[in-house]
Amino acid sequence: MWLDKNENADPAMLDLAVRLVQSLDPRQLLLYPESGALYQKLARSLDVTPAHLVLAAGSDGVIRAVFESFINPGDRVLHTAPTFAMYPVYSKMYGAVTCPLAYRRSDHGPELTVEDCIDAIKSCAPKLVCLPNPDSPTGTAFDPPSLRMIIEAAGEAGALVLCDEAYYPFYEHTAVPMVKEYEHLVVARTFAKAWGLAGLRIGYAAASPAVAALLHKVRPMYEVNTLAVVLAERVLDFEDEMLASVRRLIAGRDWFTSEMSGLGLRTLSSHGNFLHVAFGERAPAVHQALKDMVLYRQDFAEDCLKGFSRFSATTVERFKPIADRIASVYDVQS
Numbered sequence: 001m002w003l004d005k006n007e008n009a010d011p012a013m014l015d016l017a018v019r020l021v022q023s024l025d026p027r028q029l030l031l032y033p034e035s036g037a038l039y040q041k042l043a044r045s046l047d048v049t050p051a052h053l054v055l056a057a058g059s060d061g062v063i064r065a066v067f068e069s070f071i072n073p074g075d076r077v078l079h080t081a082p083t084f085a086m087y088p089v090y091s092k093m094y095g096a097v098t099c100p101l102a103y104r105r106s107d108h109g110p111e112l113t114v115e116d117c118i119d120a121i122k123s124c125a126p127k128l129v130c131l132p133n134p135d136s137p138t139g140t141a142f143d144p145p146s147l148r149m150i151i152e153a154a155g156e157a158g159a160l161v162l163c164d165e166a167y168y169p170f171y172e173h174t175a176v177p178m179v180k181e182y183e184h185l186v187v188a189r190t191f192a193k194a195w196g197l198a199g200l201r202i203g204y205a206a207a208s209p210a211v212a213a214l215l216h217k218v219r220p221m222y223e224v225n226t227l228a229v230v231l232a233e234r235v236l237d238f239e240d241e242m243l244a245s246v247r248r249l250i251a252g253r254d255w256f257t258s259e260m261s262g263l264g265l266r267t268l269s270s271h272g273n274f275l276h277v278a279f280g281e282r283a284p285a286v287h288q289a290l291k292d293m294v295l296y297r298q299d300f301a302e303d304c305l306k307g308f309s310r311f312s313a314t315t316v317e318r319f320k321p322i323a324d325r326i327a328s329v330y331d332v333q334s
């Protein structure tokens, strides 16, 4: 099992992807992408206009486009730490000076307050604030009023905010409606997580039409390929199935977390499709026991998550053998 990259590990979403692919007309492969209908359909589902949207190769494509459009060498970029790996990478690639804002270690997991963010915006004076909400790998999220305070502070400082919602709707709140209020806000979304289509490489930015127009300037002639356009357009008809899958994965995440707590292990709750558990001094025995069964992130270098292993969420059924194997380590050794 691959539970190391926060893909969608729900077998029902795989079935849906298979059905969608089987419904494809192979002749579409001969054609250049026609993305107009997808822009319209997405805009309707998000209650924005097509002018608010830019398709890209996943959230990653959106993040890169934002750096490409807005960041010149020497500009300051504020990002949380740890966070999605590409924020520091693109900061370096585009010559930015970074202000990493570190999560503190606490009893209930990585911690960062709104005040921390606002203070950092004031002291860093960044051109860009990168804020995955929920963040990864921490699984933390700001609620809508807190997010609004951060967006307003960034606006006052003249910064653009990139709110990365890769884990929507595992975390149900969204900043998308705020792009109609704030010209300095870009929201990145993806079909990789909840929609189960990580390999298709399609996502999109929602932003004010003025900012979306700037992002369009740096996009390739065809921002996404024909298969991505056709499949994304079709999968949008299956929102109920996607939401049911999200509920199943959240149930699996929470079940596994409570099983691990039941073994006396420290766990962290997360707003994404993943969870953290600290195996303590028996970690090497657990890693050995799970070696032929599941891939997961074994540990973190950053202080706020040191000692925790991260598993992407799957269903209760698929988590059960993993939980049993872990329990057997503690049974044998206790």
Ligand SMILES: Cc1ncc(COP(=O)(O)O)c(C=O)c1O
Binding pocket: 005, 006, 057, 058, 059, 060, 061, 084, 132, 134, 135, 136, 164, 166, 189, 190, 191, 192, 198, 202, 203
């Ligand atoms: C916070 C965050 N943003 C973006 C991504 C990348 O998403 P995509 O596959 O859509 O590029 C990830 C993937 O793990 C992520 O955790």
